[in-house]
Amino acid sequence: MSWIDVSCILAVFLALSLLATHRIVGMIKIFALQSFFLSLVPLFMSAGAISGRTLTLSLVTMAFKAVLAPSILFWTIRHISMRSEVKPILGFGTSILCGSVLIAVAFWISLSLRLPGKLVPSLILPCSLATMLLGFMTMVTRTRAITQVLGYMVIENGIFLFALSLLDAMPVFIEMGILLDIFVAVFVMAIVLNHINEEFERTRGSSSRPKWGESN
Amino acid sequence: MGALVVWLPAKAMFRLWLLWAMSLGHALVVASFWLRRPVPEWQGYLVLDPLGLILLSVVSLLFLFVSFFMIGYFQHEHSGNRTFTSCLFCLLSMMTLVSVSYHMGLLWVAIETTTLFSAPLISFHRNWETLEATWKYLLVCSVGIALALMGTFFLAIAAHDAHTLLLPAILNGASSLSLNWLKLSVIFLFVGYGCKMGLAPMHSWKPKAYGHATGMVTVLMAGGLTQCSFLALIRVSQICYKSGLSDFYASILIFTGILSLVVPAIFLLGEKNIKRSFAFSSVEHMGLLVLGLGLGGVGIFGALFHMINNALAKVVMFLTAGSMAQKYGSSNAHEVRGVIHIYPVTCVFLLLGLLAGTGMFPFATFHSELLIINAAIITKHYTLAGIIILCLAVIFIGIARLVLEFVYGKPTEPVLAKKENLFINITIASAAVMLLVLGLWMPAPLNRVLHEAVALIGA
Numbered sequence: 247m248s249w250i251d252v253s254c255i256l257a258v259f260l261a262l263s264l265l266a267t268h269r270i271v272g273m274i275k276i277f278a279l280q281s282f283f284l285s286l287v288p289l290f291m292s293a294g295a296i297s298g299r300t301l302t303l304s305l306v307t308m309a310f311k312a313v314l315a316p317s318i319l320f321w322t323i324r325h326i327s328m329r330s331e332v333k334p335i336l337g338f339g340t341s342i343l344c345g346s347v348l349i350a351v352a353f354w355i356s357l358s359l360r361l362p363g364k365l366v367p368s369l370i371l372p373c374s375l376a377t378m379l380l381g382f383m384t385m386v387t388r389t390r391a392i393t394q395v396l397g398y399m400v401i402e403n404g405i406f407l408f409a410l411s412l413l414d415a416m417p418v419f420i421e422m423g424i425l426l427d428i429f430v431a432v433f434v435m436a437i438v439l440n441h442i443n444e445e446f447e448r449t450r451g452s453s454s455r456p457k458w459g460e461s462n
Numbered sequence: 463m464g465a466l467v468v469w470l471p472a473k474a475m476f477r478l479w480l481l482w483a484m485s486l487g488h489a490l491v492v493a494s495f496w497l498r499r500p501v502p503e504w505q506g507y508l509v510l511d512p513l514g515l516i517l518l519s520v521v522s523l524l525f526l527f528v529s530f531f532m533i534g535y536f537q538h539e540h541s542g543n544r545t546f547t548s549c550l551f552c553l554l555s556m557m558t559l560v561s562v563s564y565h566m567g568l569l570w571v572a573i574e575t576t577t578l579f580s581a582p583l584i585s586f587h588r589n590w591e592t593l594e595a596t597w598k599y600l601l602v603c604s605v606g607i608a609l610a611l612m613g614t615f616f617l618a619i620a621a622h623d624a625h626t627l628l629l630p631a632i633l634n635g636a637s638s639l640s641l642n643w644l645k646l647s648v649i650f651l652f653v654g655y656g657c658k659m660g661l662a663p664m665h666s667w668k669p670k671a672y673g674h675a676t677g678m679v680t681v682l683m684a685g686g687l688t689q690c691s692f693l694a695l696i697r698v699s700q701i702c703y704k705s706g707l708s709d710f711y712a713s714i715l716i717f718t719g720i721l722s723l724v725v726p727a728i729f730l731l732g733e734k735n736i737k738r739s740f741a742f743s744s745v746e747h748m749g750l751l752v753l754g755l756g757l758g759g760v761g762i763f764g765a766l767f768h769m770i771n772n773a774l775a776k777v778v779m780f781l782t783a784g785s786m787a788q789k790y791g792s793s794n795a796h797e798v799r800g801v802i803h804i805y806p807v808t809c810v811f812l813l814l815g816l817l818a819g820t821g822m823f824p825f826a827t828f829h830s831e832l833l834i835i836n837a838a839i840i841t842k843h844y845t846l847a848g849i850i851i852l853c854l855a856v857i858f859i860g861i862a863r864l865v866l867e868f869v870y871g872k873p874t875e876p877v878l879a880k881k882e883n884l885f886i887n888i889t890i891a892s893a894a895v896m897l898l899v900l901g902l903w904m905p906a907p908l909n910r911v912l913h914e915a916v917a918l919i920g921a
Contacts, residue, residue: 385605441588
């Protein structure tokens, strides 16, 4: 079993444990860990000699996804002073059960998809699909805005994992563009969250606020 | 081409006149492209083909209108415009990038970035409604765009022989694409970019975002951003045509197009807010674009022509609604009524917007909608043509009912009786005149470029 497969399986497990975590700080930590493992995958893929390109990709991914994005999220929750439990629509047991069904579905789908040519047949495809589906599930079943952002990030991680299997088709600057975009997306979302919180503080108690307070 | 790159570092310039001057400069550069097409840059990553030229001209025109309108708008506005204008600059450069990018990955990056820069624009008036709208827009579009990214990767797998996602390389090797992966990729790309475009099942962000953003922003979104995504869908259809999947793609396009006509027709009948109703009208126009693309032949010509007309009609509709909302502080039917007694000029524009937006003769929208219906009849989709006409009629009734209530209803006093603004009126009037002229006379260069663009799509 190669290191790539180990990282892929870890990514899926972490996505699943994200579903089972109820503290937001814990969720962000799990997400950071997942991103860290994913950023190692390009290094494992180039067997033997590590080219400068894979090294850059791996380091930049690590910087953006495992360090910067989680710290922005930490900054956000510190600002809006929220540590509280997340109220999921589904209970934790049920979500784990659904999550494992989703993983099974992902593996079943990827059985019927055959990668053409000399692309590495490994666990990358089913694991990336599973991570994406779990991310969607996190997004749908959690009601807080910040957990939705986390779900979105998990989806992006799944897509990133998939993208790694076709390193040769994309030039580096496009990859960097994609990474930067995702990072900025989280940044913008954090800012909007902050604005929402300020507005919430300002209009607290007044009747003008619509019944859409779940994001705090 | 080098001139386009100059826009990239532009930021933090918060003078409206500067924005206007930049838009004018941009428009002049684009106009020069009509005379002489620039050569490909960056090893073929940036190419301006007729399709891109149409979009680029539309975007440039929109920015010209909007920046002129803003000079008038901000005379009555007290909130700062620093972030607003710098976001507009970035948006302009990114939309330019969308229209010239010839690499599917780069196209994705550009479209995603437009989403991010337009989000702060929606929440310009920072209150609950706009923030909620921004959040909804960001989340729905980001997830949609993530799906499009997945589709782009599937495309890369399908085209793994070519080792690149440059459009010409994919088109040349189209026969060797792996069809299963391509189908998967087409579905993902369609859902992703369709989400950004606001096609019917994925349109849920639209009424909220358009309803609460200011008029200028909605114009740029309805006329510019959505059509940027439409360009992406056109690129997909180029690939599908070359690889023999056009029937598969056309069936998706036609189904969604019809849905995007039926849904607004239903929702418009009960709508009370003029901006929201215009948002549904935007869903309808996106549906028409997609339908034209799906029907092929003369429909594609109609769709491309409709891109220009739709943008101009949106200028008239949303800028009028925006200036009215600024005067009254609301755009709900029960708070704004009898505008004709207080602002006769605005009212004329509102009526013009009604006619232009619903595709009435002699406006150019009538022309392009007719072409699309024509395409349905030529390809023997008679029921389809019937449904289109029915939906258009219902939508006309829905919007007309609301607009007429605004215009002729029992008057309410505006909160602050502001005067009509010259800048605002000139902008809207010139857009209406352009639409009128295009409806009566098609300039030869435009006709030529449209035909070249249709030839590029092929079907």
